[in-house]
Amino acid sequence: MTVETLESHRCFGGTVSICRHQSAATGTPMRFSIFVPEGKGPFPTVTFLAGLTCTEENFTVKAGAYGKAAELGLAIIAPDTSPRGSGVADDPAYDLGQGAGFYIDATEKPWAPHFAMESYIARDLPAAVRDNFPVDGKRQSITGHSMGGHGALTLALKYPDHYHSVSAFAPIVSPTRCPWGEKAFTAYLGADRSSWAAHDASALMMSGSAVGHFDDILIDQGLDDSFLEKELKPELFEDACATHRQKLTLRRHAGYDHSYYFIQSFIGEHLEFHARHLA
């Protein structure tokens, strides 16, 4: 699979590249960033899924992750959050359409032709990275923030064999029970809620998906996060994990908000968590 490198920067002895490639899943060009440490590899990978309004750039420039990734010998992949372009459906709201792909495959018009972010992240992106960078495709972990935290948790529970470990920062843990998720799922999957639970981390966990596969799941949540009560509701995932005795390390941090300052503060510990599982 051909990948075009648009930018390349030396960073902590390794390289950060901004790349573009054609995705069969979305039928569009897609962009991602990748940090590759110094050395020959093959390196294990951690994929970071970003939240609403983000591109591949937010994590790359704001998370401060690459010093720790270099130290741990991890490659970090940060994809865009949706397909984009003039021929791609969109909505003026920040929480639907381009920049808000929700990491699912849409079944409804006008979204279905291009909004296939689940297939993109699970299939096309790892293949493109494997074919073009010195990574070990058998050693992958996944994390994400907010909408991307929902993406990380649901992809890990749907495709446990793809990932050694999963973590999240302030994730939407039950999109079927919050305004952001209900709006997106109504648009992408239709008003019939019967198909929604398959894309809800708490419902997946409650149904026993992947129970026993991950020895621990790490979630960090700020207590000054303005989206905490209405959109994020970590207690729903906590209850589902407790039901199946799935170990969950859910850390609630006084004073932290929803921003990348929060992510910056804990990304090092998430990378250490993933490095232990990828060793």
Ligand SMILES: N[C@@H](CCC(=O)N[C@@H](CSC=O)C(=O)NCC(=O)O)C(=O)O
């Ligand atoms: N109204 C805000 C909401 C957008 C926002 O807060 N986006 C977060 C993710 S929220 C859940 O997925 C984000 O990561 N923003 C980018 C950043 O660099 O901080 C708005 O429109 O800004």
